[in-house]
Amino acid sequence: MAATFGYLKDVRPYKIGWRVQVKVLHAWKQYTSDTGETLELVFSDELGKKIHCTVKKDLVSRYVNSLTVGDWVLIETFGLSYAGGQFRPTNHLYKMTFVNTTTVFGSEPKSESNYLSLAKFEKIHSGELNPHILVDVMGQIVMVSELENLEANNKPTCKLDFEMRDETDVRIAVTLWGSFAQTVYTACQAAEDKTVVCLIRFAKIKAFKGVRSLSNSFDATQVHVNPAYPEAAAFIQSLPDDGIICVFRERVPRFAIVSAKNEDYDEFPRNTISELITSMDVGKARLMCTIYAIDTDWAWYYISCKSCNKKVTHVHAGVNGVNNKGKKPRFWCDVCKSVVTNVIARFMIYAKVMDNTGEARLLLFDSICSEIIGESAASVLDGSVDEIDDPEDLPDPVKNLIGKTFLFLVWIERANIFDGKEIYKVSKVLQKNGLLEEQLVEESSDIVNAASIVSGDQVPLMLECSQETTDSITPSSKRVYPLNVGSSDGSSTSKKLCIAPVDLEKSNPEFVGEVAFELADVKAEDKAKENVDMKNKGKVVESEEVKHDDGGAVKKVVVKKEDIKVKIEKKK
Template identity: 40%
Template sequence: MELTALADIKPFKSEWRIQVKVLHTWKHYTKLSGETLEIILSDAHGTKILASCKKTYFEKFAKKVPVGMWRNIENFSINGPGVSYRPTNHQYKINFIYGTDITPSTLQNDSMFLSLVDFQTIQQGVEDENILIDVIGEVTDLGSLDTVLCYGKERKKIEFSLTDLQGRRIACCLWGKFAESIHANCKAVGGDTVICLLRFVKVGTYRDEVQISNSYDASQIFFNPPIMESEAFLKRDVASNALTLVESEQDKLEREIRRDKWMQYPIRDIAELLSSTQIEQCRVIATIYAIDKDWGWYYFGCKVCNKKVNKISTKVQIVKGNEITTHLWWCEKCDDKVTKVLPKFRIHAWVKDGTGEAYLMLLDWIAVGVIPETAAALLNGSFEELQDIESFPEAVTDLVGKTFMFGIYIESNNVASKGGMYKVGKVWKDPSMLLTGGSTTELWTHSDVGTSNLSGSHANENTVVTPSSKRKQQSNEGEPDISSTTKKQCARVFVKKEKTTKENSSSKKSG
């Protein structure tokens, strides 16, 4: 059977023979199709097409399509490519069938068959945002690696910019393993230049700014790839580079603020917070002056859904001379017994500014942004409930006397009671963030909280146990829904910070 170019295959028959290079593979799951192996192929002309293999044929075909190898593929069906986030612009898609035959090819070509889109085109608007693209640039403005709660699951996230040779910037946001990869790579090289090639990524808009992000596992990421485009970045004149990439700290801060959805919400003092008459979000700058120890400082959450679990039993066995302890828990959300749980923070705190006092709750993915250790580290492997409320770790009690800006959810119960417990959606501890943004400076001018607290210094109050009057006020509220802040929306919240290379070199960036 003669070879046919990918541009010429049509769906009217299945007897085709193509010679292609495997560019990328990943597993994908949908309720309609189940689990599939997705494969991006390119022929020698650079025409790319997506191929799909059902789980039924994994054993037969999966090992025959290693990334980077050329293959001859015969007999396959051809269908429409779908609508959203297509990894190629081909009008059709290949599906492996029972009679598909895959054999090695003698063709050798190391090309990556890139389809790079320049930054100017991206900024002006790509022709079809549903088609994934390739981009390359120097990594700049690298933010912190954060953990956010999205649809009940914790995910890693990082924001940064890619800068081209002309100094144009494109905002980027990567998730999951891609976020961890760029964070680790940039940290490893210190202050050296990092050229990042992103393949099969999507173009979108976030807060009126064009943004690049990965399309689940369909995307790829490469650092300093051995291609001509990378060499152009690395060879450019150092002086010219300095002039092109120079940017003030104020410019960087303003860009971070634009990217942060919480910055669209107004800044309120505590008096305004307590008198709010509508369900909304706002930001409040205040000092923690007491921790409510009655609620403890941690709970155990299911690894699957993150909801609070309750211990059913503890079993101790001797296995090969070693004592093995197994805990069994009940998860209401999963409606099942579970053994895999994680300790998570749940901090109830009283805060104040010059206008009043408020009662806040910080759950795990928020608290880890201001507590230097994780709950698991503080418990040192223990899966026992708190036995003594006076045994709070210093990492928690040290919050007393420190000033932060809190992103707060005002919910229906808060409006009805003109107070109560407010749930926190984000915490800022960076002084530059506290002092930036319109009425923020004015708020500090009229507050009785000293500006020395902006650097996290301790106030005069060292009280940790909640005053009895405050404890009585909260006694009728009951235990909060541990994950209720996620019911309204997928939380895009920077909560778990890991230092970036720039932070290690004393260059401050906001979270």
């Protein structure tokens, strides 16, 4: 009697006693802080239905040699759970998990098929495909940029951007990292004028500003250049006969376009918190946010070695033969590989921030914290290097950060995008409490002191005679005006300056007296109708004034003045 097997489309989590016959399409090891190193696999049955499988770290050694890529196997007794995660290698509703009672046997091949599920470029561009499901794509490489050597997560790596087209000449951009980038770049260099076909299995769909592209999803992706697959041969036959081959595009050297000293921070995108969390591009972004709490699950400072600036651990008495009876505490430095006493406290604050779109957590290192707090951690602790006792007991300088708004330059790392890391590191403070430093200077210069306002635009009212003829008006050449009004009343906006003109022809030409000024409150409506009759017209009035000569001596000066008849009218 032939053994019976279930198809992958029929398996359900209500039992573990399933028996399936599958082909191993892909296997890779994956490490996470929660699960450690696990073995990840993709299986397919003879109907082409695929499922993702995980073998936990304590079972890896038992099954790793029985699960070779390309082999058919029988698997009995396994668990099923909902398939989750941001990027899933299959569209199966469930994920298979090996248990202690799982058994794996070799099996006769059911098919030589590679079980490709090639996605159309048009559907990728239109957004029809689920971006959380990894896809298979095949295309002709038509353009390749230079291989970039850079650093990611403090490790050297390489990056390659290139463009592929399908049989209908629809094109799509691809970015590969690490060994995948090196493989494709080497193959394109060796191809010369030949057609280069690239098959990417389990590729990730990225989207930026509505433009979709492809990239590898760490080791979950497979990259094959000119694979010996029947599907690849059929694809080459379907390509347009237009003679297009792979061309290389030169790239401007990075050092020629990037200036570390004169970095233009406006070039980085201004993101909200929701945009930051959903961003799919590694790099930096500007984030305006308000600190609403300090995460006290973490200490707000740490002790570091002054020699290497790395974190040290406190050495208690008797540990590793260290006598810690002295007054000065001792610490172990993993970098210096020795016990050190020359240490200092440094900030490391995990801040909870928010805006009107969501919440996030930011990591602020010592230089950032010192800048926004205004003092060092050593100053806040008054030189103490003791371990923290109560993380809830925050000092006032740290508490004062709560409620303040800043514009930060934030790192978006690969771990934030692909590993679900929720903490973003702050690279620089661009605005303090919502205002740029240069804006603070500009605003302070715009503040006008009321005491410094001088009414230089105020024009004294003209005094005209009651006669309408110009002859009755004292010529302007014979009027004497003061060069400077020293008293504060002379600049009052509520008083009008009344000037008594002096006829110099009837005065002693040897003396030039001071002109008497009278400042009085004048009501415009009353004074416009009032006629002032000046008596004793033509009579010279002598008065004595006290003046100082050039030598500083005091002398009396006789000033002769003549009263004239004037009419004060409101100037229209």
